[in-house]
Amino acid sequence: MTIEDVRPTEINDDLTRRALRLVLDKTTDMAHQPLRVPLHYYRDAKITDVEESQILRRTPLAILPSVQIPNPNDFEVRSVLGSSLLVTRDRSGASHVFLNYCRHRGAMPACGAGNASRFTRPYHAWTYKNTGELFSVPGKSGFTGVDTANYGLVELPSQEAYGFVWAVLSADGSIDVDAHLGPLGPQLAELDYGSFGYHTYREFTSDVSWKGALEAFAEGYHFPFVHGESLIGQNALPNVAIYDEYGRHHRLGFPFNWITNLDTDPSGSWDVRDNMGLIYWIYPNLILANSNVGVEVIDILPAGSPTRCTVRHSWLARIPATSDEHRSAYDLIYDAVHAAVRDEDFAMLPQCGEGVRHGQHDHMIIGRNEIGVQHMIKVFAEELGVALG
Numbered sequence: 001m002t003i004e005d006v007r008p009t010e011i012n013d014d015l016t017r018r019a020l021r022l023v024l025d026k027t028t029d030m031a032h033q034p035l036r037v038p039l040h041y042y043r044d045a046k047i048t049d050v051e052e053s054q055i056l057r058r059t060p061l062a063i064l065p066s067v068q069i070p071n072p073n074d075f076e077v078r079s080v081l082g083s084s085l086l087v088t089r090d091r092s093g094a095s096h097v098f099l100n101y102c103r104h105r106g107a108m109p110a111c112g113a114g115n116a117s118r119f120t121r122p123y124h125a126w127t128y129k130n131t132g133e134l135f136s137v138p139g140k141s142g143f144t145g146v147d148t149a150n151y152g153l154v155e156l157p158s159q160e161a162y163g164f165v166w167a168v169l170s171a172d173g174s175i176d177v178d179a180h181l182g183p184l185g186p187q188l189a190e191l192d193y194g195s196f197g198y199h200t201y202r203e204f205t206s207d208v209s210w211k212g213a214l215e216a217f218a219e220g221y222h223f224p225f226v227h228g229e230s231l232i233g234q235n236a237l238p239n240v241a242i243y244d245e246y247g248r249h250h251r252l253g254f255p256f257n258w259i260t261n262l263d264t265d266p267s268g269s270w271d272v273r274d275n276m277g278l279i280y281w282i283y284p285n286l287i288l289a290n291s292n293v294g295v296e297v298i299d300i301l302p303a304g305s306p307t308r309c310t311v312r313h314s315w316l317a318r319i320p321a322t323s324d325e326h327r328s329a330y331d332l333i334y335d336a337v338h339a340a341v342r343d344e345d346f347a348m349l350p351q352c353g354e355g356v357r358h359g360q361h362d363h364m365i366i367g368r369n370e371i372g373v374q375h376m377i378k379v380f381a382e383e384l385g386v387a388l389g
Contacts, residue, residue, distance in 0.1 A: 010187050011278070013270040018242045019255040020262055020275075028220075029243040030368040036389030037364045037377055042209040042356040047384055048306040055284050055383060056081060056301065058173055060180045062164040062286050063087055063097055065297060065316055067198040069165070073130060076113040078312075080169065081301055086110045086153070087165055088130040091117065095160045097167040098153040102126050103134070109153070128153050163193025184246040184280070191288075193295065197320025199330050201297075202338055203312045206346045208353035210285070210302040210309035211380060216345045217279055217287045217298065218372030220254045226348050230340050236277060243371050248283035248379045252372050281372070283379060289337075294318050294330075296337055307353040313341055363389060 022028055041047065061080065064087050069076055075088045077100055084100035086109070100108045102121045109119035109128050118135055120127040127136045132153040137143060157175040158167040162185065168175045178185055206213065216222070220241050227233035235256045242253040253276040262268050262275070271292070272278055278290040287298035297314040315334045321327040366373050381388050 009190055011190055011272050013272075015242060015253055015272045015278075016259070016262070016270045016275045019240075019253050020259050022240050022242065023237060023255050023259055024263060028240040028369055029371055031371040031374045032368070034368055035366040035374045035377065037366060037381075038362060038386065038388075039356055039359055039364065041377070041381065041384075041386050042212055043306045045306050047386070048302055050384060051284075051380075052081060052302060055380075057169040059284055060159070060166040060168055060175050060177050061284075062282065062297070062299065063158075063167045064165045065196075065198055065314060066095070066160055066163050066165060066194050067196055067316060067320075068314075069095065070198070071115065073115045073117050074113075075110060075116060075119075075130060077108075077110050082304075083169065084108055085156070085167070086119070090129075090131045095158065095165045096130070096132060097156045097158040097165060098132055099156065099171070101154070102128075103151040103153070104137075162188035163191075163196070181249070181282070182247045184249045184251075184282070187251070187280075191290065191295070193316060196294065196316035196318055199294070199315045199317055199321070199327075199334055201312060201314035202342075203310065204342060204346070205303050205308060205310050206350055206353075207308055208346075208349040209307050209356060210300050211376065212307075212352050212356065213300045213309050213311065213346070213349055214281065214285065214287065215370075215373045215376060216349060217289065218250075218252065218281060218376055219370040220252075221367070221369055222348075223254075226344050227340060230344060231336060232340050232344075239369055241372070242276075245375060250281050250372055250375050252279045252281075253277070254279065281376065292318070293333060296341075298341065307357050311341070311346065313338055 064076055069089045072089055072091045072093055077086050086098045086100040088096045100110055102109055104126050105123055107121040107123035109121040117130050118127050125138050129135050132155050134148045134151045137148060154171050156167045156171055157173050159175050159177045161177040166177050221239050223233055223236050223238040236254045237257055240255060244251045255276045259275045273290055273292040280288040285300050289296040294315055294317040299312040301310050303310045317330055321330055
């Protein structure tokens with residue numbers, strides 16, 4: 001027997017038992033009291049500027065799932081808060097996150113995704129290695145006396161851990177993912193996203209505060225009203241969830257209606273992901289929505305104004321696809337979950353954004369049953385110096 005065989009797990013039958021008890025008692029985990037939130041928390045441009053400069057550019061963000069660049073020399077370019085990032089895996093297997101801007105005149109050396117050891121920007125054909133070093137400069141005589149070793153791509157602090165490539169968006173920053181995750185790290189290790197198979201992603205913008213958008217994944221109060229016609233509304237019980245805090249992060253479990261079968265037939269599966277949607281908020285901007293077949297990776301960021309955001313919605317399969325038939329089955333799953341996010345949650349959320357922009361009341365009220373939403377607000381409010389009631 002190894003140490004791993006006896007190591008305690010935190011994602012175990014106890015969570016299912018807790019959820020079943022709540023369902024049978026017709027209740028949910030709750031906050032101590034309702035929370036009053038001033039509207040300027042969502043709509044003040046000065047607050048949004050502070051969020052970006054002091055939180056989002058100084059905190060480790062999950063830039064890509066590791067399995068999205070699984071092989072040596074794989075790369076992916078994505079935009080984060082308006083910055084073009086080049087994420088590479090070099091031939092030794094190490095990952096890097098660079099600002100995707102040439103040091104000569106600023107053009108982007110890389111675009112899209114693929115497999116390459118070098119990147120040549122289109123403007124003057126300066127070429128960079130996937131480890132960031134400047135490899136070649138056409139017309140080098142025009143740069144006499146310039147030490148090209150000093151003109152590699154700017155590399156951001158990054159770390160690969162728990163199935164993601166993380167980065168801090170400030171080149172002068174530092175990164176420690178274990179310190180960032182704290183007690184949540186062992187659970188992400190247990191979920192083992194590095195063994196999953198990457199499937200696909202889609203990205204869109206929406207006219208709602210990025211914080212308000214995150215809140216949609218922190219309560220089940222809205223399930224029957226927003227998701228009544230989809231699998232979420234049909235399978236997940238409304239307004240009931242188990243809830244646990246991990247410092248600035250949290251976990252919610254939204255039980256499925258068949259969990260009650262375990263009360264009469266305890267021989268059924270008590271596996272957590274067979275009985276509930278297991279949802280993590282990784283501060284500040286990441287939602288991990290786990291099911292028994294995969295995980296939705298939902299990355300939400302502000303998009304240029306207090307009530308506009310970008311949403312990047314990826315999906316990873318617990319069992320990687322090995323055939324076209326397998327991939328087609330995953331297409332159907334992803335299409336369904338993406339439709340629930342885009343056509344249900346984000347069909348309603350812009351109305352919330354409009355209410356925030358034009359509302360003339362001084363605060364919103366968040367219920368005791370919205371304990372996850374309250375936690376998100378309290379965490380951000382403390383860092384932003386916003387007074388709550």
